Amino acid sequence: MLIFSVSEYKNRLTKTKESMEKQGIDVLLVTDPANMNYLTGFDAWSFYVHQLLIVIADEEEPIWVGRGIDASAAEITTWLKQESIIPYPDNYVQSTERHPMDFVANIIEEKGQANKTIAAEYDAYYFTAKNYIQLTKKLPNAKFVDGTSLVNWIRIVKSDGEIDLIKKAATIVTQTMYKGIEKINAGVRECDVVADIFHKQISGTDEFGGDYTSIVPLLPSGEKTSACHLTWTDEKYKEGDPVILELAGCHKRYHSPLARTLVIGQPTPEMEELADAAIEGIEAALDVIKPGTTCEQVELAWRKSIEKRGFEKESRIGYSTGLNYPPDWGEHTASLRPGDTTILQPNMVFHMIPGIWMDTYGIEISETFRVTENGCEVLADVERKLFIK
Amino acid sequence: MLIFSVSEYKNRLTKTKESMEKQGIDVLLVTDPANMNYLTGFDAWSFYVHQLLIVIADEEEPIWVGRGIDASAAEITTWLKQESIIPYPDNYVQSTERHPMDFVANIIEEKGQANKTIAAEYDAYYFTAKNYIQLTKKLPNAKFVDGTSLVNWIRIVKSDGEIDLIKKAATIVTQTMYKGIEKINAGVRECDVVADIFHKQISGTDEFGGDYTSIVPLLPSGEKTSACHLTWTDEKYKEGDPVILELAGCHKRYHSPLARTLVIGQPTPEMEELADAAIEGIEAALDVIKPGTTCEQVELAWRKSIEKRGFEKESRIGYSTGLNYPPDWGEHTASLRPGDTTILQPNMVFHMIPGIWMDTYGIEISETFRVTENGCEVLADVERKLFIK
Numbered sequence: 201m202l203i204f205s206v207s208e209y210k211n212r213l214t215k216t217k218e219s220m221e222k223q224g225i226d227v228l229l230v231t232d233p234a235n236m237n238y239l240t241g242f243d244a245w246s247f248y249v250h251q252l253l254i255v256i257a258d259e260e261e262p263i264w265v266g267r268g269i270d271a272s273a274a275e276i277t278t279w280l281k282q283e284s285i286i287p288y289p290d291n292y293v294q295s296t297e298r299h300p301m302d303f304v305a306n307i308i309e310e311k312g313q314a315n316k317t318i319a320a321e322y323d324a325y326y327f328t329a330k331n332y333i334q335l336t337k338k339l340p341n342a343k344f345v346d347g348t349s350l351v352n353w354i355r356i357v358k359s360d361g362e363i364d365l366i367k368k369a370a371t372i373v374t375q376t377m378y379k380g381i382e383k384i385n386a387g388v389r390e391c392d393v394v395a396d397i398f399h400k401q402i403s404g405t406d407e408f409g410g411d412y413t414s415i416v417p418l419l420p421s422g423e424k425t426s427a428c429h430l431t432w433t434d435e436k437y438k439e440g441d442p443v444i445l446e447l448a449g450c451h452k453r454y455h456s457p458l459a460r461t462l463v464i465g466q467p468t469p470e471m472e473e474l475a476d477a478a479i480e481g482i483e484a485a486l487d488v489i490k491p492g493t494t495c496e497q498v499e500l501a502w503r504k505s506i507e508k509r510g511f512e513k514e515s516r517i518g519y520s521t522g523l524n525y526p527p528d529w530g531e532h533t534a535s536l537r538p539g540d541t542t543i544l545q546p547n548m549v550f551h552m553i554p555g556i557w558m559d560t561y562g563i564e565i566s567e568t569f570r571v572t573e574n575g576c577e578v579l580a581d582v583e584r585k586l587f588i589k
Numbered sequence: 590m591l592i593f594s595v596s597e598y599k600n601r602l603t604k605t606k607e608s609m610e611k612q613g614i615d616v617l618l619v620t621d622p623a624n625m626n627y628l629t630g631f632d633a634w635s636f637y638v639h640q641l642l643i644v645i646a647d648e649e650e651p652i653w654v655g656r657g658i659d660a661s662a663a664e665i666t667t668w669l670k671q672e673s674i675i676p677y678p679d680n681y682v683q684s685t686e687r688h689p690m691d692f693v694a695n696i697i698e699e700k701g702q703a704n705k706t707i708a709a710e711y712d713a714y715y716f717t718a719k720n721y722i723q724l725t726k727k728l729p730n731a732k733f734v735d736g737t738s739l740v741n742w743i744r745i746v747k748s749d750g751e752i753d754l755i756k757k758a759a760t761i762v763t764q765t766m767y768k769g770i771e772k773i774n775a776g777v778r779e780c781d782v783v784a785d786i787f788h789k790q791i792s793g794t795d796e797f798g799g800d801y802t803s804i805v806p807l808l809p810s811g812e813k814t815s816a817c818h819l820t821w822t823d824e825k826y827k828e829g830d831p832v833i834l835e836l837a838g839c840h841k842r843y844h845s846p847l848a849r850t851l852v853i854g855q856p857t858p859e860m861e862e863l864a865d866a867a868i869e870g871i872e873a874a875l876d877v878i879k880p881g882t883t884c885e886q887v888e889l890a891w892r893k894s895i896e897k898r899g900f901e902k903e904s905r906i907g908y909s910t911g912l913n914y915p916p917d918w919g920e921h922t923a924s925l926r927p928g929d930t931t932i933l934q935p936n937m938v939f940h941m942i943p944g945i946w947m948d949t950y951g952i953e954i955s956e957t958f959r960v961t962e963n964g965c966e967v968l969a970d971v972e973r974k975l976f977i978k
Contacts, residue, residue, distance in 0.1 A: 245820055246818040269944075270816070272816040294919075294924065328712045332721060390798070391792055392798070395789075395799075396788070398790075399784045402780055402821075403778075403784035410780060416634060427662040429658075429659055430662050527636055527916075
């Protein structure tokens with residue numbers, strides 16, 4: 201069930217070890233499910249219990265540690281040898297007496313790493329405070345350091361194989377976005393539109409299917425468009441409602457996100473003005489993208505463009521995306537925002553989503569793009585406009 | 590948009606403060622999205638950035654702290670006063686220079702709580718090691734203690750209003766399970782079956798719609814039934830495949846999970862024997878449930894029943910469920926397993942899921958039940974058998 205060749209996984213591991221060496225790290229604990237997948241292929245909905253990879257600089261393979269009943273998923277989905285898959289007993293699960301990190305600490309000790317420099321992803325969702333407290337207690341002679349996003353930064357430049365999966369995801373999101381726009385009408389329940397969106401996201405195309413996206417479809421409508429992360433309700437759309445659709449296609453855990461805004465009926469002049477400003481701004485930003493440009497330069501092009509129309513936006517306008525698991529499809533590395541001097545390179549992929557939210561309404565029009573050799577390539581194929589139903 | 594009356598939320602807050610007082614806690618930081626929802630109504634897909642409630646024993650209302658663009662979701666979905674909603678600026682998001690917990694520490698300081706006993710949910714998914722490290726650094730005079738599952742334990746006994754939502758979720762899962770079983774056939778792609786399952790989960794019924802479930806549908810087939818948390822692929826079902834369906838209905842974030850197993854074609858005698866053992870075991874366990882029984886007694890009834898057939902199962906056979914967000918619909922409190930002496934009370938709800946996995950095949954047949962005044966009530970209405978297609 202490996203998605204990539206074993207040599208691609210090993211190449212990723214080599215880069216990880218190089219980064220560890222530069223930072224003086226002997227052991228890296230990888231908890232982020234996307235990073236676990238990136239290095240080994242591991243893919244299962246088991247991140248709701250503690251699991252991680254132990255990457256030891258001096259050992260050839262990472263060690264997978266997880267719950268007993270998930271060891272067979274590791275055997276099926278990874279390139280790891282059987283002896284590199286070490287399950288913990290079920291009485292460690294959500295126990296007040298035993299913690300899985302006690303088990304992990306024992307392995308680190310057995311491998312002779314208890315007095316080394318150990319990095320963990322301190323700010324990753326699934327590396328809890330309790331993990332940190334237990335590990336530092338059980339391994340008092342180790343030096344613990346922050347390894348947040350170490351692997352994420354390696355993920356930022358994609359291989360051609362990864363780009364292929366992201367393009368498949370873009371095909372799915374193109375079809376899904378048109379399906380959602382088609383289904384939204386006055387009198388239709390929000391949940392029924394989202395049901396059709398999910399159906400298209402998961403069934404995908406005749407050639408390839410879709411996976412679950414790391415964020416569910418977000419479709420705020422009416423005054424709720426000012427609150428961008430609300431999910432759907434049982435309510436019916438009403439004439440005059442603006443509706444934001446933010447969703448993604450996903451194929452083999454690789455994402456291509458996309459947002460569009462529509463109005464049921466006649467948009468207000470304010471909405472039209474907002475949409476024109478957003479589209480102009482996106483185009484201005486896309487125009488400056490090429491290898492060598494920095495992330496903050498892309499944001500600046502957007503900001504200068506919308507300022508001409510008298511608009512301001514305070515949050516970042518985009519982020520690196522690709523392989524991921526809930527709750528986020530962002531990679532937590534480069535952001536398109538002031539102060540981010542990351543230099544764009546070919547095969548980086550970003551979701552540029554410069555929403556503008558006013559007090560009682562808002563607009564989101566976005567594109568996911570790949571940096572090419574001399575510019576950028578927009579991945580989905582959905583008209584860039586304010587849709588009117 | 591409040592789901593329950595303000596007095597129900599305040600009653601939950603009172604119970605939380607009583608539990609805080611018993612444990613000598615002055616300030617509780619609530620990061621678990623289900624606990625945030627439980628106390629305030631807050632409901633948005635914003636848990637991918639740092640957010641929390643600060644519950645101060647001496648203050649009437651909790652304080653919501655989250656990202657600026659999510660403050661309007663807090664205004665729309667909670668009963669909190671505007672001044673209790675404190676957003677942090679966007680340059681705190683995934684920054685290497687600023688951390689949202691610095692912002693939280695300032696609020697705690699301003700509220701005169703910097704030298705008090707502060708509890709946080711140390712082992713909750715979204716309370717990272719970095720949160721802990723920043724808070725303890727910024728508030729050196731506070732005493733930090735573990736508040737994991739403090740609110741979860743209050744959630745374990747449901748109100749009648751909550752039971753009503755869980756029953757609606759059970760109606761959805763009943764219809765969804767039959768839809769999934771109907772669609773699975775040799776030659777059909779797994780992703781197409783899951784697309785129909787999602788559609789039913791989200792569209793719900795004519796009377797009420799469905800929400801996203803905290804775990805996606807899990808449908809391992811063939812030899813993959815030995816790996817219970819694998820998700821679907823683009824592959825086609827084959828004649829002879831066993832297929833496990835583990836899914837839930839969800840209504841306004843309240844879940845009712847359910848699992849069934851089917852075989853495409855003729856089951857092997859081993860599968861039939863396994864199914865008979867599982868069904869007998871579930872029935873034996875359901876028979877002993879009533880207020881006053883302990884969780885471990887329920888597991889013991891199951892274990893004794895399957896032992897008669899020569900089977901053993903090492904993992905827990907169930908857990909408390911209800912309100913939740915990804916990645917888990919379990920509440921992380923009581924488990925049906927040896928050593929858990931939690932006493933069953935009316936309006937507790939459990940998902941009893943005693944899967945048995947052999948080396949190359951497995952079976953899952955489950956029920957979600959409510960403890961009643963004198964026994965239990967099974968919530969979904971799906972035949973308890975090995976389905977044969």
